[in-house]
Amino acid sequence: MIDMKLMMMLLMWGSESQGRLLSIPTKPNPDDAPASARWLVSLNFWGVLNTISSDLGGAPFGNVVSYSDGLPNESTGIPYFYLTTLDPTARNALQDDKASFTVSEYPLGTCGRRDPMNPTCSKISLTGKLKLVDEKSKEAEFARNALFSKHPEMKDWPEDHNFQVFKLEIENIFLINWFGGPKPLTVEQYLHPKVNNVGLIL
Amino acid sequence: MIDMKLMMMLLMWGSESQGRLLSIPTKPNPDDAPASARWLVSLNFWGVLNTISSDLGGAPFGNVVSYSDGLPNESTGIPYFYLTTLDPTARNALQDDKASFTVSEYPLGTCGRRDPMNPTCSKISLTGKLKLVDEKSKEAEFARNALFSKHPEMKDWPEDHNFQVFKLEIENIFLINWFGGPKPLTVEQYLHPKVNNVGLIL
Structure with a gap:
């Protein structure tokens, strides 16, 4: 049983520092884009x-x-991928890096009986540039840890397929999570939400 | 309990007529693209x-x-959508009809513990043109029946949003359903698979 009073105290206590997020345990209020x-x-x-x-x-x-956008306690909001040029997506990106990435709430099971296209069943499309990450960089190491932790079988994917880390550099966000059309949400607000000093979104 | 012997007899009995498909009860052999x-x-x-x-x-x-691509016993392979120009997708299509539609097996629950990117967890991308269907046509009526049957809440979507039927005119098919890269599959083979005279794929 979680001590809700302690939890609330921790939440109230925080300063508005910015950083990587700890996991967000329950579905946030849709007003908080x-x-x-x-x-x-x-x-x-x-x-x-x-x-x-x-x-x-x-x-x-x-x-x-x-x-994956990071280990559960180090979420960055930036989606990292593990792609091979045997597949058209990586080949396309190396020729033209314009890209978007679309995610639905539906598979999470939190939409209940609502249709996947019901506006209260969230969906997000992140648009930007799909970039290869230098495999020797710290960022690639962070991304591989994040990917392999969430997708354990990736570690064993065939070496000769030469999978590489790609990331989406986000330039625009399209979020629907309620009635009334897309929620206004800047990349800055998305990447640096106000969090308290234990890493939970305020 | 299904009488498997009768089922097999029905399957063997068929001629190779072409037409709309009855439902395909179990996951087909991946060799049959x-x-x-x-x-x-x-x-x-x-x-x-x-x-x-x-x-x-x-x-x-x-x-x-x-x-929806048709009522369960009238599957056509052609995806129909119910879109409004309040949403960017329909607006985009009316300016430039190049489009693709991507579906994963993962939400069906038949991928088990395999990752959504495991090649044995099927995925398909249909590429072509996204076209508005004349709302007074028989095709639009067929599509609305198919859509409203699969997505009952669509019937009650706000009238003033002016939802309209769109379809994807398929020109290319990218199917991964096993190891070894995309399965060769022409639009003709996809739209007109060999079926028997009770409408099941041979």
């Missing part, structure tokens, strides 16, 4: 990554991919 | 619809949408 978006991205583990396909005449090409 | 693809598309009910965003500098924009 940054918390709502970060909850959805940190909790989910797969989505559809969209690139521009040169093979298909410049069509937008969606592909089911797994991702 | 048309059956595998049609099973996934007919059984699932949501995916990510990707268009080219003029608002976002030509970026590929993915959006979570519900769909």
